[in-house]
Every structure is written in C-alpha cells, then in structure tokens.
Amino acid sequence: GAGVSQSPRYKVAKRGQDVALRCDPISGHVSLFWYQQALGQGPEFLTYFQNEAQLDKSGLPSDRFFAERPEGSVSTLKIQRTQQEDSAVYLCASSLGLAGLSEQFFGPGTRLTVL
Amino acid sequence: TQLLEQSPQFLSIQEGENLTVYCNSSSVFSSLQWYRQEPGEGPVLLVTVVTGGEVKKLKRLTFQFGDARKDSSLHITAAQPGDTGLYLCAANAGNNRKLIWGLGTSLAVNP
Numbered sequence: 001g002a003g004v005s006q007s008p009r010y011k012v013a014k015r016g017q018d019v020a021l022r023c024d025p026i027s028g029h030v031s032l033f034w035y036q037q038a039l040g041q042g043p044e045f046l047t048y049f050q051n052e053a054q055l056d057k058s059g060l061p062s063d064r065f066f067a068e069r070p071e072g073s074v075s076t077l078k079i080q081r082t083q084q085e086d087s088a089v090y091l092c093a094s095s096l097g098l099a100g101l102s103e104q105f106f107g108p109g110t111r112l113t114v115l
Numbered sequence: 116t117q118l119l120e121q122s123p124q125f126l127s128i129q130e131g132e133n134l135t136v137y138c139n140s141s142s143v144f145s146s147l148q149w150y151r152q153e154p155g156e157g158p159v160l161l162v163t164v165v166t167g168g169e170v171k172k173l174k175r176l177t178f179q180f181g182d183a184r185k186d187s188s189l190h191i192t193a194a195q196p197g198d199t200g201l202y203l204c205a206a207n208a209g210n211n212r213k214l215i216w217g218l219g220t221s222l223a224v225n226p
Contacts, residue, residue: 004157033213040201040219040221041218041219042121042203042205042216042217042218042219043158043203043216044216045213045214045216048213056213091157091158093157103148103160103163104158104160104214105160106156106157106158106159107157108155108156108157109155109156109157
C-alpha cells in the first residue's frame with residue numbers, strides 16, 4: 001500500500017515491560033512525527049524527524065521514551081518500563097516536506113494497553 | 116503557550132441538521148488545517164486555510180479562516196451519518212516544525 005503503516009495495531013503489555021512500536025512512512029517523505037492520543041482527544045506531539053535527524057523531542061513525556069529513524073525511513077518508538085499512564089494510541093505521521101507546510105499523512109495507530 | 120480551543124467538545128445531532136464547530140486561539144497562525152478522524156484510524160486532512168478571511172468549500176463542508184488568522188470555523192450543511200467522527204483543527208505557528216492541535220469536536224449524526 002502507499003499509505004503510512006504501523007505495527008502492531010494493538011499491544012498489551014504488563015507494567016514494567018519494554019515495548020517497541022514501528023512506523024513505515026510513505027516512501028520519500030522527509031518528515032516523520034510521533035503523536036500520543038488519548039481516547040476522544042487530539043494528538044499530542046511527541047517527536048519529529050527530518051530524514052534521520054531527530055530535530056524535536058520536546059514532547060517525549062519521560063526518559064523512558066526513545067525514538068529513532070536510523071536510515072531516514074522506518075522509525076521505532078520504544079517505551080521502557082511501561083506504566084499504566086502510557087496506555088494510549090500512538091500515531092505516526094509523515095509528510096513530504098517540512099512539518100508546518102506539508103500535509104501530514106497518518107497511520108492507523110498502535111493502541112497500547114498497559115496492565 | 117499557544118493553544119487551540121475547539122468547541123463544542125461533543126455534538127450529537129439528527130441527520131439533515133446543520134452545525135458549526137469552532138477553533139479559537141489568542142495567537143496568530145500562518146496556516147490552519149482541519150482533519151477528520153474515524154474510530155480506529157488516523158486523522159485525514161480535509162482542508163488547509165492560509166489567508167485571513169479565506170473561505171473554502173468541500174461539498175457540504177464550509178471552512179473559514181478568521182480575518183486575523185486566530186480562529187476558524189467548520190460548517191456542515193445537511194449532516195449525514197457518514198459525517199460522524201472527530202474533527203480536529205491544527206495550526207502552524209510558523210516555526211515549520213510541528214503543528215499545534217486542538218482537542219477535537221466529537222460529532223455524532225444520528226439517522
């Protein structure tokens with residue numbers, strides 16, 4: 001498919017476990033974003049990549065959250081020692097150009113539930 | 116802190132009714148986008164407005180950007196059940212890095 005894909009779609013973790021969420025952006029898209037979304041709320045910005053460079057990680061809630069995009073394509077969001085408050089939908093978006101100027105295309109999200 | 120306030124937060128109407136949702140801020144934005152999100156999916160872009168006072172139409176949806184580029188509205192005429200979803204506004208403050216998002220308006224159109 002030509003859209004943004006995310007895996008897994010659903011993840012259940014026990015408190016304290018580490019999780020890794022994957023995002024495959026649209027091929028050729030320069031910008032990649034990770035968002036956290038609570039039920040019925042708008043997305044909350046986590047971090048932004050321009051190619052392989054992480055230019056903004058101001059939204060990451062703690063040092064348990066880590067994101068990478070080593071080759072400027074696929075990105076992984078890792079959450080260490082998960083807590084119940086980490087339960088949310090994690091959305092990935094990509095855009096062709098710079099963040100504020102280009103349309104962002106979203107993946108379907110990964111719903112994380114921490115028990 | 117730049118905030119986008121959306122109202123109403125929830126709206127439940129009957130098929131055929133008209134509605135307007137609002138996106139307001141005290142900050143000036145270079146552009147503003149409206150997205151629609153269905154359950155289990157990511158948001159999908161509906162429109163981008165750039166010029167103060169700009170009006171854009173997308174079938175039964177009319178989008179307006181305020182003259183001062185601080186606020187926007189989305190008007191839906193003769194709503195249909197397929198319009199049900201979460202409507203989100205997002206604005207670019209001009210730093211070309213990230214969008215500022217509103218909390219959304221959850222719309223339910225009942226047949």
